[in-house]
Amino acid sequence: MTTDLTTTKRGFHFSDIRKMFGSNGTSSLRQFGILGSLIVIILFFEVMTLLKNPAGATLTPGNLINVINQYSFILILAIGMVMVIIMGHIDLSVGSVAAFTGIIVAKSMADWNLPWPLAIVLGLGVGALVGAWQGFWVAYVGVPAFIVTLAGMLFFRGAQQFIGDAQTIPVPKGFQYIGTGYLPEVGLPLPFNVPTMILALLGVAWLVFWEIRTRRIQHKMGSDSAPVWVSTVKVVLLSVVVLAAGWMFATGRPGTSFPVPGIILLALVVIYSFVTRNTVFGRHIYAVGGNRQAARLSGVKDRWVDFFVMMNMSMMAALAGMIFVARSQASGPNDGTGWELDAIASVFIGGAAVAGGIGTVIGSIIGGLVMAFLNNGLALLGQGADVVSMIKGLVLLLAVGIDVWNKQQGRPSLIGFMMRRSNRKDDPEATPTFEPNRTYQAPPVDKTRAE
Numbered sequence: 484m485t486t487d488l489t490t491t492k493r494g495f496h497f498s499d500i501r502k503m504f505g506s507n508g509t510s511s512l513r514q515f516g517i518l519g520s521l522i523v524i525i526l527f528f529e530v531m532t533l534l535k536n537p538a539g540a541t542l543t544p545g546n547l548i549n550v551i552n553q554y555s556f557i558l559i560l561a562i563g564m565v566m567v568i569i570m571g572h573i574d575l576s577v578g579s580v581a582a583f584t585g586i587i588v589a590k591s592m593a594d595w596n597l598p599w600p601l602a603i604v605l606g607l608g609v610g611a612l613v614g615a616w617q618g619f620w621v622a623y624v625g626v627p628a629f630i631v632t633l634a635g636m637l638f639f640r641g642a643q644q645f646i647g648d649a650q651t652i653p654v655p656k657g658f659q660y661i662g663t664g665y666l667p668e669v670g671l672p673l674p675f676n677v678p679t680m681i682l683a684l685l686g687v688a689w690l691v692f693w694e695i696r697t698r699r700i701q702h703k704m705g706s707d708s709a710p711v712w713v714s715t716v717k718v719v720l721l722s723v724v725v726l727a728a729g730w731m732f733a734t735g736r737p738g739t740s741f742p743v744p745g746i747i748l749l750a751l752v753v754i755y756s757f758v759t760r761n762t763v764f765g766r767h768i769y770a771v772g773g774n775r776q777a778a779r780l781s782g783v784k785d786r787w788v789d790f791f792v793m794m795n796m797s798m799m800a801a802l803a804g805m806i807f808v809a810r811s812q813a814s815g816p817n818d819g820t821g822w823e824l825d826a827i828a829s830v831f832i833g834g835a836a837v838a839g840g841i842g843t844v845i846g847s848i849i850g851g852l853v854m855a856f857l858n859n860g861l862a863l864l865g866q867g868a869d870v871v872s873m874i875k876g877l878v879l880l881l882a883v884g885i886d887v888w889n890k891q892q893g894r895p896s897l898i899g900f901m902m903r904r905s906n907r908k909d910d911p912e913a914t915p916t917f918e919p920n921r922t923y924q925a926p927p928v929d930k931t932r933a934e
Contacts, residue, residue: 517834517849524853528860540863541856544735547728548742552663552810554855555744556581556803558848560826561833562755563799565847566792568830569772571839572628574796575823576617576635581804582819583639584609588805589652589814599658603805610801613639614794622789636823644816653813662809664743675733676740683729687722694718744806751799756844768792773840828875829854832882853878 525541532540540546560577567574588606591597597605613635620631666678694714701708732741759765770778771785779785803822808814833850835842854875861871 517832517846517853521849521853521856524856524860528856528863531860532863535864541860542731544731544739546859546863547731548735548739550852550855550859551742551745551748554851554858555742555748556807556810557822557825557829557855558748558851559751559799559803559806560822561829561847561851562751562844563796564826565830565833565835565842565844566755566759566768567628567796568827568835569768569839569842570789570792571772571775572621572789572793573827574617574628574632574793576632576639577796577800577803577826578819578822579636579639579643580610580613580797580800580819581807581822582814583613583643583646583804584801585804585808585814585818586643586647586652588658589654589808590646592655592658593652599655602658603661606801606805607798610798611794613801614797615790617797618790618793621793622786628793640819643818647814647816649816651813651815654808659809659812661743661747662806662811665738666740666743666746668740675730676735677733679733679741680729682741682746683726683733686725686729690718690721690725744810747802747806752844752848759844764788764791769840825851825854828879831879837883837887850882 529541560581564574564577584606587609588602591605592599592602617628617631617635620626621628666676666682669677671677694717698708698714729741759768767778767783767785767788770781770783771788775785804819807818811818829851830842830847831837831850832853833842833846833848835847857875857878858871861874
């Protein structure tokens, strides 16, 4: 007696929860585990600050705005760094390149009277040239990226101090807007910033569109898609988070709203998420990072990919440096110090693999937010820089240690193990069982190949 599984009405199964996280169970579960850690960290610091202040301090509009303003440049670095780490490389020069670009841009406006829009273009051009220089040594000479970028860290740090003569160079007010600006008011008599709430509504619309698009693609390809209730719950939960965050940004103190650095960050997240997931170049990055020899035999130009990933990283560093200089209102000799460590930590905490081939832009952003709220929460509790540094080191070690241990054990995680066991129970075809009264027939032998 056969059973048509396609017509059997199926109730709730625990394995459906995994489909809420995405089709790639291992990678997506890791990301949502990190997202859960971020939520726990935020709630922990909110409770701790509530004990000191009845109004709390973590989930307030002013504090959220400060987090975005203070750590947007690190999150921008993490977007570029995740592509480098997926390739199996590491870039230690991003802090120095950011400072080097910042001093050149500041000097161009102060000494050469260059308009600030052209100064931004100049800064991106400097980042591209630096990245092309380092990418050449990595891709075409074959020097390991660790050595090339270590040399770059030393060289460009010295060049920044040489050009700036260890002085602080202010930047004009127009340029400061990319680091200190907010979405403008529209003059309506409403108790919130209208453009910020429009941005939140656009985010919700994008979530709905993306989920519908994903289900249509799965249906067209004949692949297994999540039940409708799973997609609905996922979109509703994420929409509530987006709208709540938008409301807090929109109802801050007068004159503030969602910061301009946050707008730049969101645009980069959307662009690079699309590039890494939906373009040939993005697939080549994962292919080379996963198995360079196999990718090369498949026709992937791995040197070309190496070159452009390194160049892109330096351009992202240049952009981060300009945003920091704009926020600080001046370029100083200590800009960029330790940024590379925060960016690398964000990527690894966000689920990237040490050996390469695994990692996502969204995961790296979540990892960067973990580091940001750790710094912010400990500062709100009055902890010093020494305690913050020790805790960040332990968090990074724990994140990478769990990744390495899971691979040594041959399983993704405890949650992944539970999901796999649940799948076997839910799907009779997933785990074939031996039936003693059934006649089993071996597959036919291809006589032409046997001969």
